[in-house]
Amino acid sequence: MTGWLIFLGMALIVAAALYRFGRLPRGGVELVAAALLLGVAGYAWQGSPGLSGKPTPPPEASKVPDSAFLHQDDKMLAKVGTDADVMRSAEGLQSQGLNLYAIAIIKAGLAKRPNSPDLWAGLGNAMVIHDGGQMSPAAQLAFQRAEAIAPDHPAPPFFMGLAYAQAGQFDRAEATWRALLDRSPANAPWRPELEQRLIELERLKGQAAQ
Numbered sequence: 171m172t173g174w175l176i177f178l179g180m181a182l183i184v185a186a187a188l189y190r191f192g193r194l195p196r197g198g199v200e201l202v203a204a205a206l207l208l209g210v211a212g213y214a215w216q217g218s219p220g221l222s223g224k225p226t227p228p229p230e231a232s233k234v235p236d237s238a239f240l241h242q243d244d245k246m247l248a249k250v251g252t253d254a255d256v257m258r259s260a261e262g263l264q265s266q267g268l269n270l271y272a273i274a275i276i277k278a279g280l281a282k283r284p285n286s287p288d289l290w291a292g293l294g295n296a297m298v299i300h301d302g303g304q305m306s307p308a309a310q311l312a313f314q315r316a317e318a319i320a321p322d323h324p325a326p327p328f329f330m331g332l333a334y335a336q337a338g339q340f341d342r343a344e345a346t347w348r349a350l351l352d353r354s355p356a357n358a359p360w361r362p363e364l365e366q367r368l369i370e371l372e373r374l375k376g377q378a379a380q
Contacts, residue, residue: 253279253288260296269300290316291325294333303336324350324360340375344368
């Protein structure tokens with residue numbers, strides 16, 4: 171019974187978020203409802219809702235990609251407004267491991283506000299998390315789109331550098347972060363975090379060289 175309640179609760183959250191931020195066209199509500207019902211039917215057929223939950227622990231060697239949006243949104247991203255609401259909804263889904271739903275929520279926001287650098291940067295970050303820390307061409311394109319819209323915005327290069335670092339591309343990460351540091355004001359609230367990331371990156375590069 172608990173499994174059913176959790177599953178239905180998450181389905182309702184996703185449906186509400188898509189309705190709130192996506193402004194679905196005529197017929198879209200029916201399509202979303204049909205997709206959710208199909209998911210419920212699939213869960214009933216292949217799942218085991220009657221069994222008690224027992225999460226599988228992650229392997230010790232695995233590293234969950236750093237969702238720095240959760241830690242840096244007060245320094246680099248808007249704290250209020252519709253874009254901030256979209257990102258909070260996406261982060262809530264990511265915390266549950268529902269990465270594809272998080273990407274869908276951000277894309278729904280971009281359908282309404284295609285010139286939002288925050289959402290484009292958020293989409294790139296969400297794609298990196300979904301791909302286990304790897305920088306895919308789609309994620310790179312999202313970051314580049316954010317940077318093209320707002321060249322002075324710190325979030326796109328910061329999170330792009332983070333994605334490069336997580337993928338082991340330390341030289342590209344360093345170049346991206348140092349370029350951001352060079353053009354950041356001395357009192358920029360993100361400078362301490364950026365400087366700390368560069369120090370950590372140097373340590374990782376030394377370890378890799380050994």
